[in-house]
Amino acid sequence: MASEINRRDVLGGAALVGAAGVGRLLPGDGPRSVGTALAQENRASTPMASVTPHIGTPTSRVDGRAKVTGWARYAAEHIPSGLALGPGLAQGFVVTSDIARGRLARIDPSDALRAAGVIDVLTHENRLPMPDSDKAYQDDVAPAGSPFRPLYDDRIKFSGQPIALVVAEDWETARFAASLVHVEYETEAHVTDIYRQRDKAVALKEPPSPAEAPFFPPKPRGSPEAAFAAAVVRHEGEYYVPIEHHNPMEPFASTALFEPGGKLTIFEKTQGVQNVQRYVTSVLAMKPDEVRVMSPYMGGGFGSGLRPQFQVLLAAMAARKLQRSVRVVLTRQQMYALGYRPAMIQRIGVGANAGGTLDAMLHEAVTVTSQFEDFHRQETGWSGLLYTCPNAKYTHKLAHLDLATSCDMRAPSAATGVYALECAMDELAVALKLDPVELRLRCYSDRDQNTGQPYSSKALRDCYRQGAEAFGWAKRSPGPRSMRDGMELVGWGMATGVWEALQMPIAVRVTLSANGHAEVACATSDIGTGTYTIMTQVAADRLGLPLDAVSIKLGDSTLPQSPVEGGSWIAASVSNGIVTTCEAVRAELLRLARAVPNSPLANAAPDDVTFVDGKLVSRRDPSSAVSIADAMRNGGINPIVEERPTTFPHDGAHAHNTHSAVFAEVKVDEQLGVVRVTRLVNAVAAGRILNPKTAASQIMGGVVWGIGMALHEETLVDHVFGRIMNANIAEYHVPVNADVGDIKVIFVDEPDAIVNPLGVKGVGEIGIVGVAAAIANAVYHATGRRVRDLPITLDKVMA
Numbered sequence: 001m002a003s004e005i006n007r008r009d010v011l012g013g014a015a016l017v018g019a020a021g022v023g024r025l026l027p028g029d030g031p032r033s034v035g036t037a038l039a040q041e042n043r044a045s046t047p048m049a050s051v052t053p054h055i056g057t058p059t060s061r062v063d064g065r066a067k068v069t070g071w072a073r074y075a076a077e078h079i080p081s082g083l084a085l086g087p088g089l090a091q092g093f094v095v096t097s098d099i100a101r102g103r104l105a106r107i108d109p110s111d112a113l114r115a116a117g118v119i120d121v122l123t124h125e126n127r128l129p130m131p132d133s134d135k136a137y138q139d140d141v142a143p144a145g146s147p148f149r150p151l152y153d154d155r156i157k158f159s160g161q162p163i164a165l166v167v168a169e170d171w172e173t174a175r176f177a178a179s180l181v182h183v184e185y186e187t188e189a190h191v192t193d194i195y196r197q198r199d200k201a202v203a204l205k206e207p208p209s210p211a212e213a214p215f216f217p218p219k220p221r222g223s224p225e226a227a228f229a230a231a232v233v234r235h236e237g238e239y240y241v242p243i244e245h246h247n248p249m250e251p252f253a254s255t256a257l258f259e260p261g262g263k264l265t266i267f268e269k270t271q272g273v274q275n276v277q278r279y280v281t282s283v284l285a286m287k288p289d290e291v292r293v294m295s296p297y298m299g300g301g302f303g304s305g306l307r308p309q310f311q312v313l314l315a316a317m318a319a320r321k322l323q324r325s326v327r328v329v330l331t332r333q334q335m336y337a338l339g340y341r342p343a344m345i346q347r348i349g350v351g352a353n354a355g356g357t358l359d360a361m362l363h364e365a366v367t368v369t370s371q372f373e374d375f376h377r378q379e380t381g382w383s384g385l386l387y388t389c390p391n392a393k394y395t396h397k398l399a400h401l402d403l404a405t406s407c408d409m410r411a412p413s414a415a416t417g418v419y420a421l422e423c424a425m426d427e428l429a430v431a432l433k434l435d436p437v438e439l440r441l442r443c444y445s446d447r448d449q450n451t452g453q454p455y456s457s458k459a460l461r462d463c464y465r466q467g468a469e470a471f472g473w474a475k476r477s478p479g480p481r482s483m484r485d486g487m488e489l490v491g492w493g494m495a496t497g498v499w500e501a502l503q504m505p506i507a508v509r510v511t512l513s514a515n516g517h518a519e520v521a522c523a524t525s526d527i528g529t530g531t532y533t534i535m536t537q538v539a540a541d542r543l544g545l546p547l548d549a550v551s552i553k554l555g556d557s558t559l560p561q562s563p564v565e566g567g568s569w570i571a572a573s574v575s576n577g578i579v580t581t582c583e584a585v586r587a588e589l590l591r592l593a594r595a596v597p598n599s600p601l602a603n604a605a606p607d608d609v610t611f612v613d614g615k616l617v618s619r620r621d622p623s624s625a626v627s628i629a630d631a632m633r634n635g636g637i638n639p640i641v642e643e644r645p646t647t648f649p650h651d652g653a654h655a656h657n658t659h660s661a662v663f664a665e666v667k668v669d670e671q672l673g674v675v676r677v678t679r680l681v682n683a684v685a686a687g688r689i690l691n692p693k694t695a696a697s698q699i700m701g702g703v704v705w706g707i708g709m710a711l712h713e714e715t716l717v718d719h720v721f722g723r724i725m726n727a728n729i730a731e732y733h734v735p736v737n738a739d740v741g742d743i744k745v746i747f748v749d750e751p752d753a754i755v756n757p758l759g760v761k762g763v764g765e766i767g768i769v770g771v772a773a774a775i776a777n778a779v780y781h782a783t784g785r786r787v788r789d790l791p792i793t794l795d796k797v798m799a
């Protein structure tokens with residue numbers, strides 16, 4: 001076992017060779033022996049072992065060449081081809097509201113319309129007909145409430161709201177003419193400050209349906225107040241996370257190609273092509289086959305592309321109204337009106353008994369949403385789930401502000417809820433004079449504390465152990481301000497991370513040709529996470545083909561059904577969907593192979609054969625084989641096409657989660673208060689890792705974001721105007737290379753035969769969870785100063 005752990009540990013390092021010191025970009029594949037070792041390990045630990053070794057092998061992105069050569073086109077880069085006859089592509093520029101609340105008293109496009117090259121100006125006064133029911137606007141992942149309707153009427157609900165679309169022959173003209181649209185407002189009093197709305201925040205009560213229960217606070221247990229009052233050691237603290245924005249590199253954009261007859265093909269930036277397709281057809285009262293949404297590549301979403309955004313409706317409406325193709329690209333500034341990680345105030349009380357284990361947990365959250373939709377996730381649920389604690393109570397209140405609706409942003413609710421929890425645990429460890437890892441081990445739980453269910457797998461102990469060892473945690477001197485490097489104070493902090501291992505119904509189509517090529521099709525997205533690559537690996541393994549014999553089709557609403565790509569659920573969902581469909585292809589191939597004259601597999605049962613190198617091979621006698629080509633040629637079938645829907649019925653008896661242990665080193669300039677994250681180890685337990693290379697990349701991206709959350713990121717609202725002040729990446733600070741030290745990612749071994757056949761749990765979100773807390777705890781250890789308001793800027797360190 002020890003050697004197995006070492007190999008995994010080496011793998012974490014190997015995937016990051018060359019990353020030390022600058023560690024963000026992954027180099028080429030790690031040493032071949034590492035991949036092979038892991039592949040063998042995976043084979044050994046699964047009963048449904050595949051013979052070709054792609055699953056578990058560090059594999060470069062199959063779409064990497066297309067991306068670096070520019071061959072891959074993003075939403076704003078598509079141009080009309082034979083699809084769209086008639087005049088070329090028109091360009092739309094969005095006019096946005098300067099006020100946060102009120103109504104449009106007058107909107108006058110006449111000057112804009114007089115500008116040469118302007119085609120039209122769409123407003124609420126001349127738009128196409130739109131439905132009046134909220135339901136028509138509610139997309140697959142809409143929260144409760146009344147969704148925003150672009151150009152529906154004269155109401156202003158948030159600053160930055162679209163109020164007109166200027167369409168011109170070129171983008172510069174559209175942008176210039178947008179400045180010529182005259183707008184008069186009737187303003188109303190607005191509120192955009194969570195602290196001002198705190199007392200009016202509305203407590204979430206019972207979930208309206210069992211399906212929504214995961215978004216509501218967990219049920220209380222025991223006698224929390226009494227237990228807290230009686231605790232031997234108590235800590236109570238208030239923690240704050242500001243509004244943050246996703247800032248994906250690719251701007252939001254829609255290219256709506258108009259076909260004679262009125263059909264639209266929309267190249268779109270989205271995490272869910274079918275979600276957008278349903279939304280556009282619903283709002284514009286079009287038939288399903290009249291709108292096709294394509295998103296073959298996406299330059300980052302992080303949750304901002306889960307819901308259809310307003311530019312797609314504006315582009316589609318303009319294309320229908322003008323009977324020509326229209327592109328709408330948002331500016332960076334305009335993207336700040338699309339949704340954000342809700343600001344939140346959290347109060348946590350933790351009480352421990354004399355033995356240093358948790359006795360009471362009180363967790364209250366106030367989060368921000370708009371005045372028209374109730375977006376919330378379960379910030380407090382993680383405190384309920386993670387540690388053994390007999391008495392616990394949770395409340396969650398919503399503060400309604402005159403802003404756009406908040407939305408999911410990487411590890412929604414966990415990045416923030418676990419930040420408060422893990423800082424509070426650190427403060428409790430200080431009060432108990434316990435090592436922070438030791439406190440967590442004493443409270444370790446093998447059951448989800450909210451439900452009492454055991455985990456399908458939980459290798460968090462291994463995360464603590466391997467993470468601590470890789471970091472050198474044993475050398476930590478416990479006292480604050482007790483470690484130093486020249487002019488800098490050194491701090492070591494740690495935190496636990498947790499996320500869900502979710503999976504969703506999905507359908508996959510596999511088309512296998514006799515020449516040994518397989519096409520795998522599903523309407524899922526690859527939002528930059530590596531979905532193309534893992535789909536290729538899984539299909540190649542299941543069909544016994546080399547990677548380059550498999551091609552992937554995704555990001556097209558006409559392909560087999562997929563949920564939005566979010567929640568870290570696509571890797572598990574689509575890879576197991578591929579397994580299911582490949583089983584059908586394999587059964588058909590075996591039927592054909594058995595029918596070949598003098599077939600050496602004539603009596604073979606499904607379990608008797610493996611698929612290797614384009615052949616069906618007997619497990620008992622590897623010399624008994626029939627090639628896929630021979631089987632299909634003999635059967636006269638080419639291609640084999642199978643499509644299967646796959647659902648993942650929860651067994652109802654287990655909790656499915658991923659976990660991590662994050663160890664961070666900071667160095668703090670004692671005189672200037674500047675905080676640097678010099679080293680960070682993130683040890684992750686996420687079931688089977690399909691592709692250690694792209695998975696490590698996911699975790700690193702999460703870590704970098706966690707550094708931003710801890711030290712840099714904050715959307716600043718001018719509450720006088722109700723307007724975001726730093727709507728650009730110059731003033732909204734994200735980590736740059738100089739802010740990011742050495743990052744080491746470790747995947748601990750976590751076999752899981754329960755969660756799904758491949759044992760995959762997903763890694764898209766776990767990488768950020770716990771990072772901000774580990775850094776905040778390290779800043780305390782370095783300086784003795786506890787900063788509970790994020791981001792930890794130098795003024796707070798020096799205050």
Ligand code: MOS
Nearest residue numbers: 302303410566567
């Ligand atoms: Mo993720 S925040 O579910 O895109």
